[in-house]
Amino acid sequence: xxxxxxxxxxxxxxxxxxxxxxxxxxxxxxxxxxxxxxxxxxxxxxxxxxxxxxxxxxxxxxxxxxxxxxxxxxxxxxxxxxxxxxxxxxxxxxxxxxxxxxxxxxxxxxxxxxxxxxxxxxxxxxxxxxxxxxxxxxxxxxxxxxxxxxxxxxxxxxxxxxxxxxxxxxxxxxxxxxxxxxxxxxxxxxxxxxxxxxxxxxxxxxxxxxxxxxxxxxxxxxxxxxxxxxxxxxxxxxxxxxxxxxxxxxxxxxxxxxxxxxxxxxxxxxxxxxxxxxxxxxxxxxxxxxxxxxxxxxxxxxxxxxxxxxxxxxxxxxxxxxxxxxxxxxxxxxxxxxxxxxxxxxxxxxxxxxxxxxxxxxxxxxxxxxxxxxxxxxxxxxxxxxxxxxxxxxxxxxxxxxxxxxxxxxxxxxxxxxxxxxxxxxxxxxxxxxxxxxxxxxxxxxxxxxxxxxxxxxxxxxxxxxxxxxxxxxxxxxxxxxxxxxxx
Amino acid sequence: xxxxxxxxxxxxxxxxxxxxxxxxxxxxxxxxxxxxxxxxxxxxxxxxxxxxxxxxxxxxxxxxxxxxxxxxxxxxxxxxxxxxxxxxxxxxxxx
Numbered sequence: 157x158x159x160x161x162x163x164x165x166x167x168x169x170x171x172x173x174x175x176x177x178x179x180x181x182x183x184x185x186x187x188x189x190x191x192x193x194x195x196x197x198x199x200x201x202x203x204x205x206x207x208x209x210x211x212x213x214x215x216x217x218x219x220x221x222x223x224x225x226x227x228x229x230x231x232x233x234x235x236x237x238x239x240x241x242x243x244x245x246x247x248x249x250x251x252x253x254x255x256x257x258x259x260x261x262x263x264x265x266x267x268x269x270x271x272x273x274x275x276x277x278x279x280x281x282x283x284x285x286x287x288x289x290x291x292x293x294x295x296x297x298x299x300x301x302x303x304x305x306x307x308x309x310x311x312x313x314x315x316x317x318x319x320x321x322x323x324x325x326x327x328x329x330x331x332x333x334x335x336x337x338x339x340x341x342x343x344x345x346x347x348x349x350x351x352x353x354x355x356x357x358x359x360x361x362x363x364x365x366x367x368x369x370x371x372x373x374x375x376x377x378x379x380x381x382x383x384x385x386x387x388x389x390x391x392x393x394x395x396x397x398x399x400x401x402x403x404x405x406x407x408x409x410x411x412x413x414x415x416x417x418x419x420x421x422x423x424x425x426x427x428x429x430x431x432x433x434x435x436x437x438x439x440x441x442x443x444x445x446x447x448x449x450x451x452x453x454x455x456x457x458x459x460x461x462x463x464x465x466x467x468x469x470x471x472x473x474x475x476x477x478x479x480x481x482x483x484x485x486x487x488x489x490x491x492x493x494x495x496x497x498x499x500x501x502x503x504x505x506x507x508x509x510x511x512x513x514x515x516x517x518x519x520x521x522x523x524x525x526x527x528x529x530x531x532x533x534x535x536x537x538x539x540x541x542x543x544x545x546x547x548x549x550x551x552x553x554x555x556x557x558x559x560x561x562x563x564x565x566x567x568x569x570x571x572x573x574x575x576x577x578x579x580x581x582x583x584x585x586x587x588x589x590x591x592x593x594x595x596x597x598x599x600x601x602x603x604x605x606x607x608x609x610x611x612x613x614x615x616x617x618x619x620x621x622x623x624x625x626x627x628x629x630x631x632x633x634x635x636x637x638x639x640x641x642x643x644x
Numbered sequence: 645x646x647x648x649x650x651x652x653x654x655x656x657x658x659x660x661x662x663x664x665x666x667x668x669x670x671x672x673x674x675x676x677x678x679x680x681x682x683x684x685x686x687x688x689x690x691x692x693x694x695x696x697x698x699x700x701x702x703x704x705x706x707x708x709x710x711x712x713x714x715x716x717x718x719x720x721x722x723x724x725x726x727x728x729x730x731x732x733x734x735x736x737x738x739x
Binding site for chain 2: 306
């Protein structure tokens with residue numbers, strides 16, 4: 157046990173590395189021609205002798221999966237190895253009918269890459285291809301594994317192509333780890349290799365985490381079952397606290413795999429269940445080595461879609477957007493795509509950016525609109541911005557008209573006409589209203605005249621209310637100032 | 645390298661095999677013989693030779709990404725010892 161002054165001199169730093177699996181967007185599985193769209197399918201309806209591992213069947217590598225994997229490795233600035241191969245990773249589990257997973261072991265597809273995160277380079281140790289396993293269902297009342305009398309297996313997901321991305325232990329906080337996964341998801345979405353959907357499991361993340369003490373690397377644990385960005389952040393924060401407490405009380409962290417329990421907010425040991433893991437890797441004898449065609453690599457490099465960082469750079473350079481705006485617009489590829497489509501149609505990137513971020517996102521959230529299916533808003537937005545610029549409506553009215561247009565799918569101009577929402581800028585008409593508001597609110601007028609500036613905004617609000625929000629606010633302000641001045 | 649009965653038990657566990665005492669002894673002898681043979685092979689100096697995992701020097705063939713029909717659910721389930729609601733039924737996996 158250390159004394160507290162010794163403890164207080166310890167410099168403790170979390171050291172985090174991530175392993176991320178993404179499902180590749182191919183039509184067929186990694187080694188056979190079965191389709192990959194297993195979501196919502198009848199169980200065991202998209203399988204064949206190859207993905208079931210029936211005797212006599214032979215795997216044949218999917219060319220498209222190789223291309224997508226190479227594109228990912230290149231986008232992550234990896235060195236592409238000229239000759240690679242597949243290994244068998246052997247273990248028994250009912251979701252793995254072959255009793256081995258075809259993966260890559262000693263020679264992955266790509267090594268020594270990096271992904272930039274707010275100017276800091278996070279190293280990518282390796283990128284490799286492997287096949288997914290099936291799904292298990294545990295028929296208990298609670299749906300939990302404990303207490304199940306038997307398990308049910310659906311092999312549909314067996315053989316679906318995955319890419320595994322392993323980082324160097326370069327991440328130093330739960331927040332940075334979360335941001336990294338968000339950036340990586342954005343990358344795989346932008347280059348079209350994966351839909352990166354964490355809820356559906358097409359992007360999965362495990363973490364290795366240890367605490368270094370005065371620069372000396374600590375014992376690491378592996379955290380599994382983090383199924384959302386929030387879970388990544390919470391699980392790592394919990395694990396840092398747990399390991400720190402062990403270290404500060406003079407104990408030793410045990411190297412093990414731990415399971416994140418999202419509802420309880422804790423990690424629990426998987427010791428015992430996992431200790432028999434000894435995968436006995438050996439080269440897959442049913443596949444030849446994979447010699448990487450340099451021309452193919454160059455072609456993939458040439459045809460690389462715009463990367464998220466380049467897109468953000470373009471928005472800043474060409475449109476003059478600020479860091480914050482750019483970070484919101486690039487939070488998902490779908491929103492960025494919609495923004496680009498809007499600007500192509502409407503121009504005015506700053507206005508468009510503002511409308512999308514504030515009004516559109518709020519309405520989309522409220523109405524559960526999918527951004528991918530929201531391109532119908534573009535003409536509405538175009539019209540609303542025009543109405544606003546021509547002074548037909550004021551800012552507040554423009555917002556409510558846009559909202560109504562999106563919700564009811566009516567032309568904004570129709571809504572304005574039908575409801576008589578045209579902006580009133582006529583000074584004489586506004587002056588009449590101002591005068592009557594002032595006579596009805598003598599108290600406020602008095603307190604304004606006695607120096608309470610706040611009363612001005614109250615009176616302004618009353619005038620806007622009297623015009624049902626349609627008055628031109630700058631005309632109202634001007635007239636109100638004049639009228640009040642004449643009273644003082 | 646000497647193999648012990650403990651190594652045999654470990655391999656049996658990984659392979660999901662359940663052997664009796666005399667069978668374990670027999671396996672121990674087999675393992676030892678194989679490992680001795682490999683120990684002999686390892687005496688060879690291979691420092692400057694690239695490992696060979698396949699005798700053919702060609703790259704593995706690639707397949708176009710086109711869907712083909714596989715097995716029907718009925719075919720799959722007919723191979724399973726037990727089924728329930730389209731799933732393959734297996735003994736519970738965690739004690």
